[in-house]
Amino acid sequence: MTTKPRIALTFGDPAGIGPELVARQVADPESSRHAEIVLVGDETELTDAMADAGVEFDWSRDHGDGRPTLVDNGGERPAGGFARREATEAGGRWAMASLRRALELSKEGAVDTIVFAPLNKSSLHLAGMTENDEMSWFETVLDDGTRATELNVLPDLITARVTSHCSIAEVADLITYDLVVERGLLLQQVLRARGIEHPRIGVCALNPHAGEGGRFGRHEIEIIEPAVAELARRGVAATGPYPSDTIFLRARDGAFDGVLTMYHDQGQIAVKLLGFDRGVTLAGGLSVGVCTPAHGTAFDLVGTRSANLGAYQHAFELAVAIGATRDPAVFHVT
Missing domain, CATH: 3.40.718.10 (Isopropylmalate Dehydrogenase)
Incomplete structure (x- = not known):
């Protein structure tokens, strides 16, 4: 049994810089040294993310061999792929499918914390999310009586x-x-x-x-x-x-x-x-710690490899620290 926290990573809105940020973080060997990484998406998304970032790393579908593990999100990929640099219903549905699977993994006890790459709220609402924000949507998916509140974290x-x-x-x-x-x-x-x-x-x-x-x-x-x-x-x-x-x-x-x-x-x-x-958003109040960089999808930076990794890296580090406690009481008032 590993003593490292198990962190689920989703790639965010496929139209934005999220996939690149995830790939750059996971390509750093230090990431796997500190956490057991579970990537939620599909093989095409992972391959495209590595191409966006200009990096490569080994991964596996077998849990526990030390490499990042890929778990399919069960979403529907458009035949022509996802549009880039714009909010779309298809992109929102895909991002929500990955988040839903990550939350399910947390309910199953398979992951300790979640980091999601930047989302686009317009995409989410086009995809049918009726809540004002993803935090409220997390409450609905978890359906365990916990309530989300947004905290913003600097060093x-x-x-x-x-x-x-x-x-x-x-x-x-x-x-x-x-x-x-x-x-x-x-x-x-x-x-x-x-x-x-x-x-x-x-x-x-x-x-x-x-x-x-x-x-x-x-x-x-x-x-x-x-x-x-x-x-x-x-x-x-x-x-x-x-x-x-x-x-x-x-x-x-x-x-x-x-x-x-x-x-x-x-x-x-x-x-x-x-x-x-360096800013990170933490969904406090839930039964699982959920972190994300505080910035957005930055459509203007897609494909330029110029996005700043700092906030995503801080989100990952915070998820590792919180996940290591394995104590749900950290997140909500009892």
Whole structure:
């Protein structure tokens, strides 16, 4: 029995840079030294990915021989292949088939974590995904009662969100005391899983100037401050709420290990400015760790071999670290 974590890798949207990134990562011998790699797709996709990247490596369909293992995704490949550099229904269906198979492998206990290469949401919706994002779709496929929340991971900082993919007009009504507490507890657990015994968490305000004593809104007074107090009562080193235009300056300077934001762009803008080429998205809250680079499919870079591997490499490394714990409690609040 191997003691290495078993990591499922999917190639993402076939129209984008995902296949190239996967092939470049797997071609590095260090990848197989640290993890047992399961590639989910088909032989044509794998061959094309190696051609995109200009690399070659040995692989197998036999589990456990030390080489990356290929598992067919069960998807339907178009007779003429996939269009490149554009969102298509066929590409979305293929990417979803690979993700579904990877999630099934996790339910079977065959893999410990999953890394998916960049997806294109337009392709996914053309393919029939009715959920707002892939995180919610993961909940449906797993069907085990766990709920996903998106965390963004940099080498020295993790952010979590109270709300995520929704209209700005909906944000204020979706922020609740219970949700702030739940997401704060989850952020603490993920930080502890990274080896930070007593993580420091800064909590964002919703309104400008943290509401300025209620002048610009009462969310801070009536919801966020009481939730921060409850987190502190439960042993979380959480402080705030702090204005969002200054909290990330403090985080950059080392004041926090994690930041809890109230909505999507409040954290994403800062994270991408602080480390676009290292940023990773982690689907927290699920029964399996699912990681992906925080950037998109980059259609303009397809075929140029110029895509930056940094964020994908960080996603792989994070999946290895989390998978090595083999502890589902890392991912969700119990």
